[in-house]
Amino acid sequence: MANSPSGDSMTDRLVRILETFTPTRTVQTAAEIARRAGLPDSTAHRIVGELVATGLLERDDDRRVRVGMRLWELATRSSRALRLRQVALPYMERVQARVREHTQLAIREQDEALFLERLSDPASGANVTRIAGRLPLHASSSGLVLLAHAETDVQERVLSAPLRAMSPHTLVDPATLRRKLAEVRRLGHAAAPGYIESVSTGVAVPIRERTGEVVAALSVVLPRDAPIEQPLAELRRAAVDIEVALDPPPIERVSVPAERR
């Protein structure tokens, strides 16, 4: 996870407090928040009190706090995350119904892949992805698609930073990664066999705006040695449908809507 800047505006302190809540740490005391956010106890208590008063945090019967529904509401109702995910969901469900593993939607955020949605079959294999969780751009198939189509300065920044090995198969050599990104652009998809977990293969395709700019990656996570051809075809079909749904051509909207479903 990225850290917030070390400034000490109220906004910085707020971010540091919110960052202490994670998928596996959903409830904390104000003292725990203070310690984890690196804030004086009195400061943390005061801000937590304010956040509880406005509903951005919620306090339970044990006076422990969690992220409030009100914050989720305010962060979600106008967000690009919601719109992308709403448009993509029916097509993700189609991929999921046909591939029956994991189907995911990600964007690039602060030089990582941020996952907006994940659908999974109860019988499907290993997958570390979480909704509102992140994976490194250089390791996940979604990240590779997003990185391959990012601005040059983003690519250079990622390639020049330490490339962490998530598994023995993660590409951690900048020259190898550079060739991989060229391959992703050439093939129109990214395959990441074992890059995140040795037992699984991610396959991802870009979602483009009408301008051609890549705004998201759609991916499936398969067992390591599963054939990728049929899942890839499903992903490519879904990508076309999502791109049309994001920005429907006026003439098609009028004349042949049924064919798009």
Add this chain to the structure above:
Amino acid sequence: MANSPSGDSMTDRLVRILETFTPTRTVQTAAEIARRAGLPDSTAHRIVGELVATGLLERDDDRRVRVGMRLWELATRSSRALRLRQVALPYMERVQARVREHTQLAIREQDEALFLERLSDPASGANVTRIAGRLPLHASSSGLVLLAHAETDVQERVLSAPLRAMSPHTLVDPATLRRKLAEVRRLGHAAAPGYIESVSTGVAVPIRERTGEVVAALSVVLPRDAPIEQPLAELRRAAVDIEVALDPPPIERVSVPAERR
């Protein structure tokens, strides 16, 4: 929508700024935010600048701002909204596949029904519900279920406040509404024929924790005169499955997981 308290802590100002973003107003200038939040221009500019610096808001090429992916991530990754919605989604999809109208999940927040998820068929009828949007407790079928099972003080507060008519059929008389709430508890579901829009009927059932406490409402929105029996049976089946999935009995987890699907 509820307003934030009129205090002027930094948190209050933050909430007032976030509240200016809505599903239909996703991008604003700092000056527009200042006006709509009732803040001095300089204050709004400074706070918006801080929020952009931390990624909680994002600025586009025209220097207009929108809610940031970072805020969505921090508000979502540890939230009760995400967990409830994740657990419910497969069963909502089953309802949706069989009823093919609108399927929705709501909780009670600040004396309104807050919607966490909505699935819709492209051919389905009218429905004003939005994800991360709200409807009055006394008018929507989800709200009636949530209100019928709320603490007495919540019921009294709602019943003593003005009851706004969303349509000519909304129950706006406190005594009538009180009888309706008793009916909802007795029948185990709420039907709201035309209460929100004259052309549609909402039907909702409670989702309970193991303690029996109602934590959410699952609903469908049907055309006004559609029969409700089959959709209601689907909702009740899904409610059982969601309740088990939220808090699986240990023995069942071991012995018969397949039957739960």
